[in-house]
Amino acid sequence: MIWAVAQANVALVKYWGRAPGPGHQPAGTSVSLTLDGLASAARVEERPAGGESRAAWAPPGPVTDLTRFVEGARAELGIARPLDVLVTSNFPVAAGLASSASAYAALTTALAALAAEPLPAGRLAALARHGSGSACRSMFGGFVQWRPGEDSGAVTQLAGPEHWPLAVLVAVTGTGPKRVPSREGMHRTRATSPFFDAWLTAGEADLAAVRKAVRSRDLPALGTAAERNALRMHATALGADPPLLYWEPATVAVIREVWRLREDGVPAYFTIDAGPQVKVLCEPADRQRVERALGGVPGVSHVLRSRPGGAPCVLATPPAWAAPALLDGSPADERT
Numbered sequence: 001m002i003w004a005v006a007q008a009n010v011a012l013v014k015y016w017g018r019a020p021g022p023g024h025q026p027a028g029t030s031v032s033l034t035l036d037g038l039a040s041a042a043r044v045e046e047r048p049a050g051g052e053s054r055a056a057w058a059p060p061g062p063v064t065d066l067t068r069f070v071e072g073a074r075a076e077l078g079i080a081r082p083l084d085v086l087v088t089s090n091f092p093v094a095a096g097l098a099s100s101a102s103a104y105a106a107l108t109t110a111l112a113a114l115a116a117e118p119l120p121a122g123r124l125a126a127l128a129r130h131g132s133g134s135a136c137r138s139m140f141g142g143f144v145q146w147r148p149g150e151d152s153g154a155v156t157q158l159a160g161p162e163h164w165p166l167a168v169l170v171a172v173t174g175t176g177p178k179r180v181p182s183r184e185g186m187h188r189t190r191a192t193s194p195f196f197d198a199w200l201t202a203g204e205a206d207l208a209a210v211r212k213a214v215r216s217r218d219l220p221a222l223g224t225a226a227e228r229n230a231l232r233m234h235a236t237a238l239g240a241d242p243p244l245l246y247w248e249p250a251t252v253a254v255i256r257e258v259w260r261l262r263e264d265g266v267p268a269y270f271t272i273d274a275g276p277q278v279k280v281l282c283e284p285a286d287r288q289r290v291e292r293a294l295g296g297v298p299g300v301s302h303v304l305r306s307r308p309g310g311a312p313c314v315l316a317t318p319p320a321w322a323a324p325a326l327l328d329g330s331p332a333d334e335r336t
């Protein structure tokens with residue numbers, strides 16, 4: 001039995017749109033920051049030969065995708081025996097907090113530990129991408145770039161978590177599942193939003209600005225580019241038909257609070273993925289003040305604390321937070 005843990009990531013330059021054709025390729029290049037503490041754990045156990053693998057989320061989630069992913073990964077990694085798989089997260093799933101990224105990165109890491117032979121990180125990232133695009137970025141710690149391409153350099157670490165000890169705060173404004181899953185939202189945006197091509201073109205300047213800001217640890221430059229990129233992603237999604245609106249009233253209230261903090265001289269910057277939560281970047285010295293301000297916004301249920309996080313790892317025992325789910329949970333078809 002193998003356990004592995006991986007962490008979510010927040011996109012500073014967003015992936016929003018697949019390239020046409022097979023292979024789960026993104027239409028543009030994205031950059032993310034792996035988030036310490038927002039974790040998923042996967043438990044993988046070999047079963048007697050013959051039969052199919054069984055895979056489930058704890059608590060229960062969409063079973064089919066997970067099982068299909070496990071069967072595909074087994075073929076790719078040369079794992080002969082079918083598997084029992086359970087995946088759990090320590091934060092709300094399918095609510096715009098990149099739980100699918102950490103889940104598939106944890107699962108890929110656990111499966112890789114059973115592989116016939118070790119695979120390089122680039123190949124594992126490509127495998128994780130087939131579960132969830134953004135999962136390939138969670139296969140590395142720190143600042144990570146994902147560009148289109150099948151080669152082993154498509155996903156690379158720009159800088160490790162120790163490079164820049166930023167504070168990241170997540171203002172949670174709703175924990176229910178999103179109305180439109182990212183995959184469907186991206187497809188609809190590409191197919192119907194008249195702004196889609198402009199979104200991809202504008203992203204190239206954001207990418208250059210974010211890469212430079214990471215290198216020089218320039219928070220205003222990073223934050224300005226990340227905010228701009230997030231707002232343009234959501235503007236492009238709003239232009240879809242029917243429109244995609246991932247925000248709640250509290251999402252807008254947090255945006256205004258972040259701008260108010262900046263007017264008061266606190267360098268804090270937001271970004272928002274495909275959900276209502278707002279992630280805020282600031283200097284560690286300003287964390288308490290920013291956390292208090294975000295927590296006081298009406299509609300914010302709580303604020304999660306994070307910072308740049310590391311790569312996935314294999315564990316001999318499950319992490320304490322995941323132990324109840326991973327030790328007691330039973331595979332999908334036994335539970336239903």
Ligand code: 2P0
Pocket residue numbers: 010011013014015016024030100101131132133134135182183272273274
């Ligand atoms: C990102 N998001 O860059 C963007 C920003 C959401 C908003 O990647 O269909 O679950 O599995 O490739 O990775 C969420 O989409 O989509 C996402 P699939 P995924 O983080």
